[in-house]
Amino acid sequence: MGQVKLMKGNEAFAEAVIRAGCDAYFGYPITPQSEVLEYLAAQEPHKRTGMVLLQAESEVAAINMVYGAAGTGKRALTSSSSPGISLKQEGISYMVGAELPCLILNVMRGGPGLGTIGPSQADYFQATKGGGHGDYKVIVLAPSSVQEMADFAGLGFELAFKYRNPVLILSDGAIGQMMEKVELSEQQPRTTSFDQSWVTTGKSPDRERNIITSLNLDPSKMELHNRKLQAKFAGMQENEVRYERIDCDDAEYLIVAYGSCARICQKTVKLARQKGIKVGLLRPITLFPYPTKIIQEMTGKIKGILTVELSAGQMVEDVRLAADGKVKVAFYGRMGGTTPAPNEVLGVLEQQFLNS
Amino acid sequence: MENQSVSTDEIVREENLVYKKTSLMTSKALSYCPGCGHGVVHRIIAEVIDEMGIQADTIGVAPVGCSVLAYEFLDIDMQQAAHGRAPAVATGIKRCWPDKFVFTYQGDGDLAAIGTAETIHACNRGENITIIFINNGIYGMTGGQMAPTTLPGMRSSTTPYGRDIALMGNPLKITEVVATLPGTYFVARHSVHTPLNARKTKKAMRMAFENQKLKKGLSFIEIVSNCNSGWKMTPTQANKWMEDNMFPYYPMGDIKVNGEMVKKKEEPKA
Ligand SMILES: Cc1ncc(C[n+]2csc(CCOP(=O)(O)OP(=O)(O)O)c2C)c(N)n1
């Protein structure tokens, strides 16, 4: 068993990043994720593992520093919150285009605009449908506990290098700020075992020069490159779907929720079962690739689905696509940094499915 | 097919050559307009890397601009960067590989408009890299729009009646700005339109890369260059216009050497 500590989500993530053997972090402060940079600064990771840490002049600069480091084969990451993640979108699009691996953490806050510093899940569309320009996807991991904030650091890098594609951890202000018990893994070495044949570290006589670029002015070649990327995204959909099912075996009604919202709804399930209502919870862990198949499988066995989000209704579109009209999909959301109470969700569920 | 004809190899004999392709330039034909300064600067970079024997330790970063395809012409590892972000990309590389040689190759729109923040902050942090800044007073790649460096009254496709400084502000002398920052160690302005000027540029380029070796901080070389296509001139006219109009505004010579500001600037050579 690894070391057990009581930590904030943001701090657990930062500690896990060092332990995962990450090579470089570049970031810019924004609430509610500044603890990542602050924790790393206090830890002096250059002394612990030789990891590079730099506070950039902006989120735009930070993601481009990540691009440069990733282009040399290093395990680089950045973290931010919603407005800052918006600024990184061009860089993320470039990284997908140039097939560069990296890890990005978004501790979501309420928008639009400067919005609020309270927790939100309103960046779901941005995270899962591309976000920046061009046809692309990134793997999106949605932690719902401090433990997962830590665990997804290592997993995120593993997936990023497996596919040579950015991986986004889509967290929120509640998960980032709350304190929980977390079991930390052992320190991993900063050595790399993956294929290094593409990295730009200087052209040695024994190989052709390497180029990191997303540019191809020949449309037919660019289409081929797009096809290659699409095949990669299809591979992610085939192999990387992750989800958790809670009390689903005998469920008549299903709640679909992720992140902090799933934690709230877990309580709703308990309250419902105390009242004799058979409710289960499906918690998507990957938001791209989305657990479409399991929802399709479950639609035959249940009477209704309630999707709960800290947004005006974004993930619910993917749930409806999966359910394909075969079962009623209701939605309940809170916005602007507010969160629903478990019994509030239960009230909605009863009203939508039982009182009619 | 015709056995009697003389082959190119026979004509171009080693002993007849006074000038040959630099070994670190690829065989790809340059995509630049005839007379453009970009190609000469590429050659200078290639020669310096070759002469220092640092190909295996050099990574170049070229952002968007006419020179975005620099990686097709320079036989070294390169990263293409988003518009304006090369100094950030170079920072990411250099921080992870402090013993490697890292340079950026940026246009004036790239370095002094969209990428001003990245430029200033990389210089201010004293990143141990080389910034090569091609100032042609215009956005060449996108068809000759106004750049931050476009001269007062100068025509471009977005200032068809000449740059009105009351409306658009004055040309930005960013090289003088970065020279004031403690992080820059060597700042100079040159041109490549004559062999003499090209030689001076090469000397400065060599110094910039040597500074990296010694981990002295950031070296910044501006090259005032022509854009005959964007300026709508023949190459000869463009060079003359550059001497008459650009050089008085952007004077040649060292601005900061060994971390110290140079008091008297070298006068432009007419
Ligand atoms: C974000 C973004 N905005 C605009 C462009 C379009 N663009 C490409 S190059 C360029 C200007 C290039 O001018 P400069 O940096 O002076 O280089 P030059 O071509 O003159 O050498 C612009 C505006 C872009 N590629 N990306």
Ligand code: SF4
């Ligand atoms: S457009 Fe201007 S800068 Fe670009 S290649 Fe032509 S002359 Fe050179």
Ligand SMILES: [Mg+2]
């Ligand atoms: Mg230009």
